Amino acid sequence: MRQDVNTSAFFALLRAGLWQKEVRILPFEGMDFAKVYKIADQQSVVGIVAAGLEYITDTKPVKREIIPFISRTLKTEERNTEMNRFLCSLLRKLRNADVYTLLVKGQGIAQCYERPLWRACGDVDLLLDAENFEKAKAFLLPYATNVKLENAAFECFLGPWKLELHRNLHSRLSSRMDNLIDEIQNDTIAGGNVRVWQNGETDVYLPGVDNDIVFIFTHFLKHFYKGGLGLRQICDWCRLLWTYREKIDVELLAKRLREMRLMSEWKAFAAYAVDFLGMPADAMPLYDASSCWSRKARRIHRFILKVGNFGHNRDMSYFEKYPFIIRKIISLGQRLGDLCRHALIFPLDSMRFLPSILFNGLKAAARGE
DSSP, X not given: OOXXXXXXXXXXXXXXXXXXXXXXXXXXXXXXXXXXXXXXXHTTXXXXXXXXXXXXXXXXXXXXXXXXXXXXXXXXXXXXXHHHHHHHHHHHHHHHTTOOOXXXXXHHHHTTSSSGGGSOOXXXXXXXXXXXHHHHHHXXXXXXXXXXXXXXXXXXXXXXXXXXXXXXXXXXXXXXHHHHHHHHHHHHHXXXXXXXXXXXXXXXXXXXXXXXXXXXXXXXXXXXXXXXXXXHHHHHHHHHHHHTTTTOOHHHHHHHHHHHTOHHHHHHHHHHHHHHXXXXXXXXXXXXXXXHHHHHHXXXXXXXXXXXXXXXXXXXXXXXXXXXXXHHHHHHHHHHHHHHHHHTTOHHHHHHHHHHXXXXXXXXXXXXX
């Protein structure tokens, strides 16, 4: 599949930053660093591309061309440092209140990168069992603002930081997937299948590697089917798999994927990671070099570039132009359009997930969301 020179340069620099590999940019004659920066911003990977700039071997970029990357990355580093301090403080307070939790996604996955502070940070996501979820809500409510409460999630702001408490990490794509996610969550929390990140002087508990792989994969798959998958989420998955490549129970992973009926999705995204992101094939579990998976990867590629991270590239101006009902109709049209495109990649699962996507969309509309 042919790409314009700026997109090709972007992926070359992304691969260099992701895997600490040398890169040459002279072959990308006529590339525009401002346009490369725009793509990196849309995909929330400016820091990774900035790391890639350090591995250029054939020329030295003009300083004014790379200042936006440097400036943004310094701000990201500062924000990550502040978020890590906030996380230490929050977890200490929760433990003093007899609340025990796991950190999922975000700052935990960032530790799989060579430069964790250069990964774009987002929210703080905590996973809790039912008892600790209720205790955490009661403890945080007096300090929280912009509170949003659902049965399985509690969202709020603590100062400038957005915090999400989760009772589960359901995909809401199929009951088959969510039932296994529940089993894995039980193994993680009740079974104590965790790993530890030493954040300063604070032990931060993360899901065990084999469990975290499923959590991360099903999370970004949910965004893929619901219209907002970006490269940052796939890069996170790749770095997790790479960091723990010698410890992954591949047989267990295959069993779980078959049980959730997600082996096709795994193999297609594995091909994407190898073909477009430079993931070493021998480090990608269950990788299949057959051409059919590369064809699916190319379709995934077009979708990711079209929508951007969390739908960054979509025209959302209709939110300001139209009343609620019209907005929901437009959103529904986007979802159905995405599913039609996805049906060319995963025909059976696109149909299998359609009822859940429609049902959950109607529930959200009924709640006024």
